[in-house]
Amino acid sequence: MEFRLVVIGLNVIAIAIILSVVGWVNNSYSLIGVAFSIMVFGIVSLVLGLGYRAPGIEFLKIFYDSMRSAIMKLAEDLHLANHKIYALPGDDYVYIVLLRGTKLPSKVEPVIGMVGDEPYVALQIPSVQTLREGVNEALNDILVDRYAIASSIRVSQLDNVYRVRVSGISSDIRDLLVKPLSPISILILTTITQVIGKPVLLLNEQANDGELQLEIKVIE
Amino acid sequence: MRRYEVYLLVMALLISLFNTALVLLNERRVDAYISIAILIYFIVTAILGTALEFHVHTYRLLSLALILLFLAIVAYRIWKVLHPGPHPLDVVFGG
Helix, strand or coil: HHHHHHHHHHHHHHHHHHHHHHHHHHCCHHHHHHHHHHHHHHHHHHHHHHCCCCHHHHHHHHEEEEEHHHHHHHHCCCCCCEEEEEECCCCCCEEEEEEEECCCCCCCEEEEEEEECCCEEEEECCCCCCCCCCCCHHHHHHHHHHHHHHCEEEEEECCCCEEEEECCCCHHHHHHHCCCCCHHHHHHHHHCCCCCCCCCCEEEEECCCCCCEEEEEEEC | CCCHHHHHHHHHHHHHHHHHHHHHCCCCHHHHHHHHHHHHHHHHHHCCCCCHHHHHHHHHHHHHHHHHHHHHHHHHHHHHHHHCCCCCCCCHHHH
């Protein structure tokens, strides 16, 4: 159910009833016609509001939770309990790498790989295309304009650390703000590493009440 | 702007436009206003389509109810052509 549509529908129907009564009292059939016509619109809004459902989100949430559990179990089995999350740019892909050490792999193997003696888990994510230059512009293009994930994004930079504040996250996807590996954080990491063309490290991730704050360090 | 918002906005604009035109033409037949609104509903639905976001069952019921109402109006008008005398629905539709 979409509450807004139901309220609009009920209001329009109430206005239509009042108009038709006024038309009836004044013997104005034009007014009654307009009232009935408006009532059709009100009924459509009401019925559509009652039958509305968020498009396919619930299914994706279940799928994402399953995938996330599998990846975290894999990381646990590889003794990556205190891992850090990196994003590494590639040609056609961006790699999200869960790694315990600080030495980054020169060539990332998807799913499981080794750098020296350290194992890592890597997720291969297709590059997100954006024509905007600059981290702030690219994040706004992708998260706000394209995917309607949030209402606003503010990015500030201090030396080589980006602070990203995402506000007004859509209520449909707030359940996905889980740590670690929230898909919104992954999307932000992916976008930043792609725009600047350098690896980045997720330093801090805080989510509360529809807001997400990230600190992301650029690895030179 | 979500798809259903565009859908309802276009429908509201078209209904307002046609209502204004009918009032300016001094149209007194109530069924003309309702018929136009129903036709606008089906045209906008056919062009923009919102079926994915709504339960199909609800959508079908609404469309069925509006088609039945439209058919009743058409039947009433045909009846009026064949039998020009008074009809019980004249009180509602303005004759």
